[in-house]
Amino acid sequence: MILLWGVSEDGPLRAVRAALEARGVDTVFVDQFDAEGFDCRIATAGGDGGRLRLGAGELDLDTVSAVYLRPYPGRRVMELMEVEAAAADRVERFEDALLQWTELTPALVVNRPSAMASNGSKPLQAHLAERLGFATPPTLLTSDRDAAAAFWAKHGAVIYKSASGVRSRVAQLDAVVLDRLCAPACPIQLQARIEGVDWRAHVVGDEVFACTVESDAVDYRYPEADGPRITAATLPSAVADQCLALARSLGFVLSGIDLRRTPDGRWIFFEANPSPGFTYYEDATGAPISTALADLLARAEAPGLGR
């Protein structure tokens, strides 16, 4: 049994569910839009005997061989559904308990919450990538205007973006932003702007699906005019091996790794997304990412069976 958790409209979940069902693999979908009636029973130290109640039905969690989770913040989903506060609290507690189970179960989990946490600090992820041989952009976290100005002067073109996993628009540093550093609420992350072509590498188990993303925008997710041109491509084997090694070291079964190839042929690491919206790239390139993930999930064996 494969457990899928998130909202039913989510592109990657929908694609993987369809691929699993096409193979005749049993799935159970924990749809956050229906979570008001859900509950689960688990042991605080992990182990056997967990149960998941989904409305009228109940599932023995020991029969779950693999999990693919992409839950949205439960509180936000409940707000969208305009449920009362007490019901939202119950859903939050259910999701917390289920999240704990995904941390402790021996089933294959794509990806475990503790592994995904590395994405909460981009400079930390870059440090871990450097240890595996990736080059990363010169970076400064600062709330010191003079230090920021010196960094800007040294590197010429500088961008700023969030250091955390909170999505932010990458933008070019200018004098207005620099002056905001006189009264900051938190240090800002600056990086030397790296010229080149963006690459996205999706790592699924031992497979790598790469593509180039060409755009005139500083952040291709926010194009000013035409959208980015996404084209299937093949990474040099050494870089693909580095991506595999990084995903393994971060504990990611699935990841979307952002790289840039400079005009002089260097590969620069930006970040590894542990819950990539890969259907955006799959739709553009035809790369079989969802079927590769479905195959991986289907191959996992239930830890509670055969005992």
Place this chain on the structure above:
Amino acid sequence: MLIVVGGARDAQIDRLIRRLGPDRAVRMDVTDLSATGWRLGTDDRGDGVVVAGGRPLPVAQVSGVLVRRLAIYPQELTHVHEDDRAYVAAELTAMLMWWLTVLEVPVLNRPARGVLCGPFGRPEPWLALGAQLGLAVVSETRTRDLRPAPAPPHWTVSLVGDAAIGTAPRNVIAAARRLARGAGATVLQAAFDAEGRLTAADSFPPLDEPVIDAIAARVWKPAPRALLAAS
């Protein structure tokens, strides 16, 4: 200088600073994290500046860090506009997560699994690890509406490296040490019931004098050259 990353009103940190002296220990709270003067970069790693105790402090003067929090929380940031608190909390946590990982002095405990003070941010993984290590553990049933609280401990053991603080049978202290080794935790507090079963653990032992002294010994351990000179 020992930096203690923790809450502004944490009385345990007051106790530590009183015992070690303000010239050896300083608190880093959320107002320090939001202050001007931070400078942490990859261009010149040893040349950074942090803010602690309300003033800039060169990283080169930091002897060690004791971490007394799991994250920065939005509700702590009363000096930040309400709409920005969640974002700022995430950014500050991200910065500390990085700095406390790369800092080349003792950090008790280093970040791990998304929390500033590793190895775990909640009690359940401690119990699960204890069970994996073959320790006797108390495991209870949890549901959506039932989250059992650990029973009051019969024995509590604080560990700072090899130093064990607390009165407990040798087998209980041995179990706490095994848990710390398995978790890769330098600082740990573990609670056991009367039968010696692990009931809870975390990375925040009370800062009693023996714990503070053990932390100081860990941070200011004699340099190898001093040890050679003494032998």
